Amino acid sequence: MTGGGDCPGLNAVIRAVTQSLILQAGVRVTGxxxxxLGLIEGRFRPLELADVTHILGDGGTVLGAHNAANPFDWHGEDVSAQALANARALGLDALVVVGGDGTMRIAHRFDQLGLPVVGVPKTIxxxxxxxxRTFGFDSAVAVVSEALQRLQTTARSHQRVMILETMGRYAGxxxxxxxxxxxxxxxxxxxxxxxxxxxxxxxxxxxxxxGYALICIAExxxxxxxKQIVRAHLPHSPDxxxxxxxxxxxxxxxEGTLTSEVRSTQLGHIQRGGPPTPFDAVLATLFGWHAAQLVLQGQFGRMVVLRGQACASVPLVDVAQGIRTVGLNDPALLAARDLGICLGN
Amino acid sequence: MTGGGDCPGLNAVIRAVTQSLILQAGVRVTGxxxxxLGLIEGRFRPLELADVTHILGDGGTVLGAHNAANPFDWHGEDVSAQALANARALGLDALVVVGGDGTMRIAHRFDQLGLPVVGVPKTIxxxxxxxxRTFGFDSAVAVVSEALQRLQTTARSHQRVMILETMGRYAGxxxxxxxxxxxxxxxxxxxxxxxxxxxxxxxxxxxxxxGYALICIAExxxxxxxKQIVRAHLPHSPDxxxxxxxxxxxxxxxEGTLTSEVRSTQLGHIQRGGPPTPFDAVLATLFGWHAAQLVLQGQFGRMVVLRGQACASVPLVDVAQGIRTVGLNDPALLAARDLGICLGN
Amino acid sequence: MTGGGDCPGLNAVIRAVTQSLILQAGVRVTGxxxxxLGLIEGRFRPLELADVTHILGDGGTVLGAHNAANPFDWHGEDVSAQALANARALGLDALVVVGGDGTMRIAHRFDQLGLPVVGVPKTIxxxxxxxxRTFGFDSAVAVVSEALQRLQTTARSHQRVMILETMGRYAGxxxxxxxxxxxxxxxxxxxxxxxxxxxxxxxxxxxxxxGYALICIAExxxxxxxKQIVRAHLPHSPDxxxxxxxxxxxxxxxEGTLTSEVRSTQLGHIQRGGPPTPFDAVLATLFGWHAAQLVLQGQFGRMVVLRGQACASVPLVDVAQGIRTVGLNDPALLAARDLGICLGN
Amino acid sequence: MTGGGDCPGLNAVIRAVTQSLILQAGVRVTGxxxxxLGLIEGRFRPLELADVTHILGDGGTVLGAHNAANPFDWHGEDVSAQALANARALGLDALVVVGGDGTMRIAHRFDQLGLPVVGVPKTIxxxxxxxxRTFGFDSAVAVVSEALQRLQTTARSHQRVMILETMGRYAGxxxxxxxxxxxxxxxxxxxxxxxxxxxxxxxxxxxxxxGYALICIAExxxxxxxKQIVRAHLPHSPDxxxxxxxxxxxxxxxEGTLTSEVRSTQLGHIQRGGPPTPFDAVLATLFGWHAAQLVLQGQFGRMVVLRGQACASVPLVDVAQGIRTVGLNDPALLAARDLGICLGN
Incomplete structure (x- = not known):
């Protein structure tokens, strides 16, 4: 199951899980x-080798995604029992869930209710x-980087200030x-x-x-x-x-301050669509493969993680404790500052 | 000189003009x-072979561009005499101007005032x-096409309606x-x-x-x-x-009509930045080369054009008579309709 | 049917033919x-809208290709009667054939034998x-251009002579x-x-x-x-x-002459694989759409062509009279020479 | 100084070292x-901010590279004293060397001879x-991956076996x-x-x-x-x-065994040319920045390394003890095997 927003690499995870489970252990795999939403409504689809042979490089997810379906709060109702019943009717021995922190919180609750879960982290x-690292990030960075390079040539020709707004509501x-x-x-x-x-x-x-300036700003x-932080312009504010x-x-x-022309561009959904970069295709494949190993070893209630160059896992319950923001000692942040990039402070 | 907004391929024109004039005839070339603006203010720069050797694939223009500098109406004043004086002081025998219809109108007036001009058409x-065809168009189409393909994968995964707004104020x-x-x-x-x-x-x-719909809409x-055309939402309207x-x-x-989620993205300046596609690099090179031939043959007051696979030229005065919009019998438009693409009518 | 070697854009033709015929006239389409080979062996497959919805950007051909299957000389035998019988058993009213000059020669013979044919030109x-123009060409040029740009940076850093060999046995x-x-x-x-x-x-x-030199040479x-032309090194020579x-x-x-290091790279099959460029996707779509119009109008024995920006058609019999090579007055060739590019002569 | 073969990201290192040293400490930087070879022959060039502002995304190295220049064995002679004398005449306080294991061995000897050295690892x-990780690797993987995807579509259309030979003489x-x-x-x-x-x-x-098979083989x-390993076909063998x-x-x-057609392509130098991927641009920037920090802290005789997501350093002497090959427990190798990819054994 792929939960939350889509992200380049989801199909690589689906393929790796399916191929590993079928080829290593002859397991029957169902998408x-x-x-x-599919668990609530009982919408399942068998996944054979032929279904995943050519999806590695495709963007999105062949299983579809749904941002907001929470069985514990589905239009105000708790339909988790129905979801569990569907899983049991299907004969699910284990559930591999790909998703972000919200999805993992729900997955953790199902794991505690007796549906063995392995999580795979996903967030652009x-x-x-x-x-x-999470897969999808490298792909999003590639889209942002290409857009900035395009803006740079036009900024330079016209001696303008160009602003690119990228995704990143809480982390930069x-x-x-x-x-x-x-x-x-x-x-x-x-x-x-x-x-x-x-x-x-x-x-x-x-x-x-x-002759010009290029600004990259997270949403x-x-x-x-x-002393006052101005948040009036934050997304979803009524302002x-x-x-x-x-x-x-x-x-x-x-524009009110500078003599130069200033132009702004917002990349939007382009950042989450399209095929994974090779880096993300490999990372997502490793994550899917490792998730299958956890399933085969009966290690449930855990989420796959990357540690250096190796795969490992952590308890699902640990994931939901917050998000990982850019630390003030992050090497990329320090390097940016020391290279003379203005951080606005 | 490169006038108007920037566009992928401008540097390829500059390179082709410079290389042809120097290598074919030993002409001295000045940027x-x-x-x-540079003509008004007398800002010139010699262009040698070494200056243009590696600019073919660079976006933008090494000469810089200015959207609005009109010597016949410069902050309300006619400074064309000053511009002409600068050209004469430099010893200009001919002026190659790359630009759109506005630039060509100005170029035509200078040509009539005795400054021999060859025009090169430029518009994304x-x-x-x-x-x-004009160069830059294929590059802009490539950016739009890639963005649409990215949006398609996310639209498909989330069963959404996705809208991409592209450039094209008067022509689609x-x-x-x-x-x-x-x-x-x-x-x-x-x-x-x-x-x-x-x-x-x-x-x-x-x-x-x-499961989804993908909309591409020109600005x-x-x-x-x-019977009433709603133009309230047109760019630059005060609405x-x-x-x-x-x-x-x-x-x-x-969003008010459909049950599906709808999302919109505006590509903006990304469409005009970045390197030319190979198609545009070749077309811009041909245009620059042909402009140099016109200069060497003393054929002034003309603009280079593409006719089928060949270069030709037309009088500058003919260019300003309007713009070329998509005809209702355009093969691409007919094909779109016959393939089942909705044109909104 | 797609004949001969594969080429980016084949799927765009298949899609355009299928969508136009079904949506404009409710025609039943078979691949x-x-x-x-499929005509000889009677291997057919119905093509519905759903089969072609998502193939536009895929490389290769969903129908498969075969370089050498000629029903008039199939392992030394004439099996054209069998192929015709298969076509009749299927109830074929018209055959749209996508291919190069060899394929068009065969198609022309079938047309004369009473199987109505429309041809779509295809050659990288x-x-x-x-x-x-033919579709696939722009895509191949894009691959060559990117490879040359990669080689240029390493040639420049190492002060080397770099050679890239491209496709093009008879035409450059x-x-x-x-x-x-x-x-x-x-x-x-x-x-x-x-x-x-x-x-x-x-x-x-x-x-x-x-500091370096970059050579692009056709195979x-x-x-x-x-006075003697050295052909010993031509492909398929026993030398x-x-x-x-x-x-x-x-x-x-x-290497025997220069003091610089020299390195050679042969691009090979990479030039014909992968997705079409946007230019080729549009051109192939126009060709497929126009082929469908010819079918619907009952204009058979003809091949779709591009003339300037418009689609037209010519008798199939005209296609096989030779190939179109680079003329010595070709503008791109003249431009190359005048820009100082060495043509080896 | 950039030594050994070129590699995407070298210019990003040069830029990061130069910007950090100048902006953090007002250091004078010389390329x-x-x-x-430049150290032997005394060929130096000042590096100012303006020299490195726009080189981040350029392939190759603006300083040039030389594969084989070893001052301790320069055409059979030890010219290291001359190289040292050049360094002293220039007033070098520290030398930042970007290179592979061969370059690091030479750098280590200079460090021991009293020329303070910081190394930056570079190998595709x-x-x-x-x-x-080393920078350049992600870029090479991207080139290989794109080539394989192109070959896949043509292999699939023609039902062929396609082979791609990549770089990797000792490590896969x-x-x-x-x-x-x-x-x-x-x-x-x-x-x-x-x-x-x-x-x-x-x-x-x-x-x-x-219907097809896709093979990726390291050179x-x-x-x-x-029991006998056949090495007759190894590069540089006289066979x-x-x-x-x-x-x-x-x-x-x-070809002697299968009924399918088999085709082979060798990617060659394309793998090391061209711009860095965004991943490599960031990694190379971090490496260059960290090298500058080591210089400013007076930590010499060390090479920058990546450990997880952080930069660290190791003694130069440690680097030359061998190379890092793919271990039989490498997760990517295990995943490949478990996903059903044939490893040939």
Whole structure:
């Protein structure tokens, strides 16, 4: 089952789980459609080798995804018993769940209710605890990096300030790595509240030195004015300023200050679609394979993680304790600062 | 000189002009910086072979561009005499101008004032009269096509309606070719006013058949309600609806009608940045080479065009008579309709 | 039916033919597997809308291809009657054949035997008569161009001479356009016999000026020594020199002459695999759509062609009269020469 | 100084070292051209901020590389004293050397002779001891993966066996990760001697199941016949079989055994050219930044390494003790086996 938002590499996990279980142990594999919604509604589909032979490089998930289906709170009702009954009717011996922290919390509850679960971490944002990396992140960084490189050539030709707003509501990994990879001049992430004044000064400095400035800002970045943090422009706020996101908001701020033209672009859903990068295809394959090993060894209630170059696992219950944000001693953040990239503070 | 907005392939033109003139005839070549602004302010730079050897694949323009510098109306003043004086002081025998219809109009006036001009057509939008293609268009189509393919995988996984808004204020070439290349289900262009009701019905049909719908809409597309054309959402209109563009406007319309989730993305400046596709690198090279031949043959007051697979030229004065929009008998438009793609009408 | 070698865009043709015929006229569409082999062996497969919905961007052909199956000479036997009988048993009213000149010759004979045929031109080499372009060519040029750009950076760092051998046994279109797009210094094609001595001199000149040289050579290029053309290294010659192709042969010649290191790479089958470029996806879609129109209009015995930006058709019998090679007045060839690119002569 | 063969990411290291040293400490930075050759011949070039602003995404190295320049054995002579004298005349306080194990051995000797050295590991092959990853590897894997995906579509259409030979003389990392990322059916690496008989059987099995087979083989892979390892076809062997490499050798073996057509492609130098992937751009930036920190902290005689997600360093002397090959318990290798990929044994 693949839960939560889609992410490049999901099909690689499905393929690796299916191939390992069938070829190593002759296990019968069944796909559950559209995340927990499929468990609630009993929508299952057998997965044979032929079903997964050619899906490795396809974006999205052949099983479908559903962002919000929670059997413990399904339109206000607890339908977990029905979901469990469906699983039992199907004869499920184990459930491999691919998803983010929300999905893992639900998976953990099913595991405690007697449905043996193995989790596979999935988030484009790379912000899950206990794993060095999640698949999908490298693919999102590649999309951001290419977009920044395209904006750089037009910024340079027109001597403009260009802003790219990326995903990353609570953690700035995508903006940080995408911006580092593409040579952004200014990097703004949720973990480091920025001063519009300092950003404007950095723009002026960049324009003077190289004729343009390139800003990469995570959607969750926010301004700090004095002691007060300005969150009015945060996504989902009722403030009309939010229209267009924080990138557009910053654009308007800078246009009032700078003599240069300023333009803003919001990448949006393009960051989560499309095929996995080779890095993500390999990582997702390793995660799926390792999940199958845990199933075969009867190690349930655990989630696969990456530790250095090796796969390991942690208790599902540990995953839900928070998210992994960019630490102030993160080497990429320190490197950005020391290379002269403005962090807005 | 490169005028107007930047566009992939400008450097290929600069390289081809420079190499041809130097190697064929030992001509001294000078670059004028930032379009007509450089002519007004006398900002010139010699172009040697070494300056252009490695710029073929670089996005943007090494000479810089300026969208709005018109010597005949420079902040309300006519400074064309000053521009001409600068050209004469430099000893310019001929001026090669790369630009769109606005730039060509200005170029034509200078040509009439005695500064021999050869024009090279440039517009991402592919909407210049008299030429089969302009460079930059294929590159923009490639960006749109890749974005649509990314959106398609996430639309399919989540059973969503996804909207991509592309460039194309008056002509729908980019949306039409990008959408055809990537298999969009619904194509909305300025030349074919759309009915939101018909679009909604097509979405419902697509979702029923394949689980999702993919819409590609040009920024200048507009809705027709009864006999009245709704232009309230057009770019640069003061209407608050315009925030986010027509894609966002359509998104809101559909969200009120459909049960599916609807999401909108606006590609923005990414479409004009970055390196040219190989097609555009070759086309821009041919255009630059042909411009140099016109200079060497003393054929001035003309603009290079593509006719089938061959280069030709037309009088500059002919270019400014309008733009080339998508005809209702255009083969790509007819093919789209016959393949079952909804055109909104 | 898709005949001959595979080519990016075949699936786009299959999709366009199928969608147009079904949606415009409710026609029943059947795929014939593996080119004429499927007609000989009666291997057919119904094609419904759902079969072609998602194949537009896939490389290869879902119907399979077969290089050498000729019903008029099948292992020395004429089995065309059997093929015709299979077609009649199936109730075929018309046959759409996608292929190169060899396939079109066979198709023409079937058309004369009473099986109504519409042809769609297909060759990566772009060397079919009567059509301005064939799909697959732009995709092959893109692969060549990217490979050359990769080789350029390593040639430049190591001050080497780098050779890339591309497809193109009789026509040099791929090498010419790929080389122009990527800034090759030396372009060698079958239409212009080269002198190894002149190539060596050009290498020396390039190394002196820019530190390296980049050569793009078509597999069918050949050396001319005095009045005698050296073809010993041509593909399929029994000469041991051919091992590695003409690129490797030239590498050995240059290594004996130059002080620079020389390295050769042969791209091989990578040039014909993978997804179509957006340009090719659109062109193949237009070709498939136009073929369906010819079927619906009962215009048989004809092959679809591109003329400028429009689709047209020519009698099948006209196609087989030769191939379209690079003319000595071809604008791309002239531009290459005038830009200082060495053509080996 | 960048030594040894070139590799995507070298310019990112140069940029990060230069920017960090100048911006953090106002250090004067000098580039040494063409590896140790530049030290021998005293060819230096100042590196200012403006020199490195736009090189991050460029392939190759702006300083040039030289594969074989060893000051301790330069055409049979020890010219290290001259190299040291050049370094002293320049006033070098520290030398940052980017290179592979050979370069690090030389660097270590200079460090012992009193020239303070910091090393940065560089090898496309990912086979340096003590570091989890080297930059350039991800880029090479991406090239291999794309080539395999292209070959897959043509193999599938023509029902062929396709072989891709990759770099990797002693270690199979590139073939293993590239093959896993692209879904190769058979993976042959130097660490696992293969039986041509088993490979042929796997091909037959794949063709029966899916119609084709895709083989990824490292250039250093070798066959084991009974107890004797067949190395006749290894690169640099005098055996004529080596022409075309082990991929071509295997192609000939399989052609004699299988009924399917078999084709072989050798990627060659394309694997080391071109821009770094975003992953490599970030990793190379981190390595360059960390090297600058070691210089500023006076920690010499050490090489930067990656440990998990963090940068660390090891003594230069430790690096030269061998190479890091694919262990038989490597997770990627185990996963490949368990997913049903044939390893040839």
């Amino acid at each position: 559950i459609e559209q995340g927990f 944002d790379n912000d899950l605890l206990h794993t060095d 990994w995508i903006a940080l790595h995408g911006g580092l990879a593409a040579g952004a001049d200014i990097l703004l992430i949720p973990e480091v509240p920025f001063s519009p004044h300092i950003v404007a000064e950095a723009c002026t400095h960049c324009v003077a030195r190289q 969750g970045a926010h301004a700090a004015t004095g 009309p300023l939010r229209l267009g996101g924080v990138g557009e908001w910053l654009c308007q701020q800078l | 004028i910086e930032q379009g007509f 939008d592919n909407d210049l009269l008299h030429t089969d 070439w980019i949306a039409l070719h990008g959408g055809l290349a990537a298999g969009a289900d619904i194509l909305l262009i300025p030349e074919v006013p759309f009915s939101p009701h018909i679009v909604a019905e097509a979405c419902t049909h697509c979702v029923a058949r394949q 200048g597309a507009h809705a027709a309600t009864g 608050p609806l315009r925030l986010g563009g027509v894609g966002e406007w359509l998104c809101q319309q559909l | 014939i597997e593996q080119g004429f 080499d772009n060397d079919l008569l009567h059509t301005d 279109w791929i090498a010419l356009h790929g080389g122009l797009a990527a800034g090759a210094d030396i372009l060698l094609i079958p239409e212009v016999p080269f002198s190894p001595h002149i190539v060596a001199e050009a290498c020396t000149h390039c190394v002196a000026r820019q 069918g290029a050949h050396a001319a020594t005095g 041991p020199l051919r091992l590695g192709g003409v690129g490797e042969w030239l590498c050995q010649q240059l | 040494i051209e063409q590896g140790f 092959d990912n086979d340096l001891l003590h570091t989890d 990392w590139i073939a293993l990760h590239g093959g896993l990322a692209a879904g190769a059916d058979i993976l042959l690496i130097p660490e696992v001697p293969f039986s041509p008989h088993i490979v042929a059987e796997a091909c037959t099995h794949c063709v029966a199941r899916q 250093g892979a070798h066959a084991a016949t009974g 004529p079989l080596r022409l075309g490499g082990v991929g071509e050798w295997l192609c000939q073996q399989l």
